[in-house]
Amino acid sequence: MNETPSRSSGAAIDDLYAEAHHWEVNTGDETIHAKRIPGKWRRIKWFAASVWLIFFLGPYLRWNGHQAVLFDIPDRQYHLFGVTVLPQDFWMLSLLLLFFAILLAVVTALAGRVYCGYFCFQTVWTDVFTWIEEMLEGSPPQRRKLDKAALDARKLRIKLTKHALWLLIGFLTGFSFVAWFYGAWPLWRDFFVGEANLVVYASVALFTGGTYVLAGWLREQVCFWLCPYARIQGVMLDQSTIVPTYDVARGEPRGRVKKDETSEQRSTGDCVDCNQCVAVCPTGIDIRNGQQEGCITCALCLDACDTVMDKVGRPRGLIRYASLDEMEGKPVKPMLLRARVWVYTAILALALTGILYGLSSLAAIELKVLHERAPLFVQLSDGSIQNKYTLKVLNKSEQDLRVEISADSAIPISLVGADEPLPTTRGEVTPMIVFVKVERSDLDGERVPLTFKATAEFDDGTEITAERESAFFGPAR
C-alpha cells in the first residue's frame, strides 16, 4: 500500500479546494444586506409573521370584565378566557409543551424548518428590522455604501432614526410581553409614572436590549451559532422532507444568458448564474450548494429565482420545494404512507386530547379531604365512633360561593359541623373541620369508604359539585 493512488490524489486535492470554497463560514464579519423581491413566498412570509400581532394586541382582549389571557404569577393563577388554571393543573402545561415539541418535529420532518423560516421571532423581528433599514437607507448597495461612508449629518440622522425605531420596537416587544403577566391596563397606568415594580422594569429593559441586539445586530448569527433548535431540526430532516431545493440536474452547468441563442442551441443548464438567490438570502447562503445549516427554509430564493426565470422565459421552479428523493429521481412516498407522519400525529392527538380533557374537566370548585391521624378515631361517651376531617375547598370560580358539604357511605353515618354552608372566597382555599359519627353497631370494618361532596350554586343558578373519596376508621373488632 506504499503506492498511494497518485493518479487520483490531484483530483482529490482539486475537490478539496473546490469544497473549501463552500466552507467559508459566516461569522458575521460582514453584515448581510439581503435584497427584497416581491413574490408568493414573500406574501406568505408576511402573512405568517402577522401571527405575532397577537403577541402585541392579545393583552388588550377582554373577557367577562377581566383580561382574557393573564398569567398572574404573584397570585399563581392563569386566566385563559373563562378558565382559571391554578398550579395544581400544571400537568396540562407539560402536555402543551409536548404538543408543541412534537408539532415542531412533525412539521420539520414533513417540510423542513418551517418554524425557522416563517414564524420564529428571530426571523420575523429581523425581517421587520431590515425592512425599516431598507425604508431609511435604501437598497442593499446603498446600505453598503452608507456603511462605508464617513459620518456626516445625513448618515447620523439616518442611523439615529433607525436605531431609535429599533429600540422602540424592542421596547414595545418587552412592554407587550410584560402585559401578558402584569395586565395591559395596569401596566400602562403604572409603568410611566414609576409605580410598577422592579421586575417589570428589568423585564422591559432586558427585552428592549435583547430585541435590539438580537434582531438589529446579531441577526442570522443567532441561527448559525446561538439557536439550539436550528441544530436539532437538522437531524429531523430525511430524504423525503420537502425543503427549498435547487434542481441541480436542470440548472447545471450554469451559464450566463447569451443573446440570440435559442434554447436548442444552448449547452448550459437553466441556471443563469445571476446570483439573485444569494442576494435575497437573509442568512447569506447559496442554496445551489444544497440544503445546509444556514438555510432557514424561508423560500425567499424561490421568489427570486422564479422572477428571473419569468424574465428569461424559462419555466419556474428551478429552485422549489422538493425532497431529496424527488431530486434523485426516486419514487416519492405519499405523505400518508410514511410511518413518521402517523407516529407524530398519534402523539399530537394524545397530547391535544389530554389538554382538552384537562380544560373541559377543570371544576370550578375542588375538594380535598384530610383525615385526622392523631387520633385516627375517638370513642364518644355514648359508645359511637367519631372521625375528624379537615376539608379544603378551593374556589376557582370568579365569584364567592357558599358551598354545601355532604357525606355518603354504605353504612349509616351522621355528619357533624356541616349544617351551615361554607362561605368561600374566589380564588382561595377555605378549610373547614367536620366530624363523622357512626354507631358502633353499624360499623362493619376497620375502614369504611366514605365520599364527601361539595355542592355550590352560581348566581345564574347552575350547580357545580366536587367529590372526594375518603374513609372512616374504627377500632378493630
Place this chain on the structure above:
Amino acid sequence: MADHNPFPGENNTGHFWDDNIRELNNPPPQWWMIALWVSVAWFVLYGILYPMFPVMPWQSQEEGGFSKGLLGWTSIQEYEQGVAQVEAVRAEYEDQIADMSAEQVLEDPGLTQYTLASAKVLFGDYCSACHGSGGQGNPGYPVLADDNWLYGGSLAKISESITNGRKGAMTAHKDILTEAEVDQLARFTVELAEGGEGREAGWKLFNEKGCTACHGQEANGILAELPDGSIVTVGAANLTDSLWRFEPGGYESAKHTILYGVNQPNVEQTRDAVMPAFGDAAGSLEGKLEPDQIKKLAIYVHSLGGGQ
C-alpha cells in the same frame, strides 16, 4: 534574555531557555479580563458596603470587632424585620381576638381558621407532651378529641382548666373497704361501662359507701345541673359511659383505682392525675401563657372533636 529575538512574529515574551523553549504571550480573552476586573470591583464595593472582615484589631469587643460596612446591614436585623412583617400580618387578627370572647371568635369563620392554625403551635408546645399531638391522649392523660369531659367541655370550663390547672382527688379505699366490697364495686363499674343498668346491690353499695358524693347520684360524674345548662362536677369520672379515665380500663384497672385512689399523698400506688396551671393566677407555673393564648387554646381544644 536574548536581545535578538530569533522567533519574531509569534508574540513571545522574549524569554528563552535552551535556545528554543520560549514563553509565549497568550492573554486571556478580553471578555474574561473584563469579568475578572468587574469581580474585583464587586469585591471591593461589597467590602465597603457590607460586613466583610471578621477581625478589626483596633475595635473593642463591644464594638463587635468586625467591619460593619457603610449600609449597616446585619443578619439579625434582617431576621427581626422578617419577624416584624409576620407579626404585622398577625396583629390584625390578634387585635380582634383580644377584644372578643372565645364564643364570638367561633362565630367568625375567618378568625376561627386563624385561631386554629395559630393555636396548633401553642398546643404542640404546651399540651401535646401529655395529651398527644392531636389531642388523642396518652395512658393516664385524657383524650381531648372526644366528648368526655371531667370538668366540663364548654369554652369557659376548658379555659378554666388551662388557666388554673386541675388536680382531682379520690380517696384510697384499701383500708376503708373490704376486699369483697372492692370486688363488687369494680364489677359494678364494669357493668355500667358496658352499657348495663347495674345491679341493685351494686347501686346500694355505691350509695352506702359515699361514692355518690363525687360521682353523683347517677354515677355520671355530675353533681348538679344548673338552670343555665352548665354542670357542677369535682372532676370525678363518669362511670356510666364506655370510656375509662385510667388505662387500660376494665375490672383490674377499676379495682386499682378504688384501692389506691387518685393523687393521694401517702399512697404509693395511687393514680396520678394532675393538670398544671398555665395561667397567670396564683400558684400557676410562672404564668406561662397569656390570657389571649389561653383563649386561643380553649378554642382549639373545643374544636378537637367534643366541645360542648
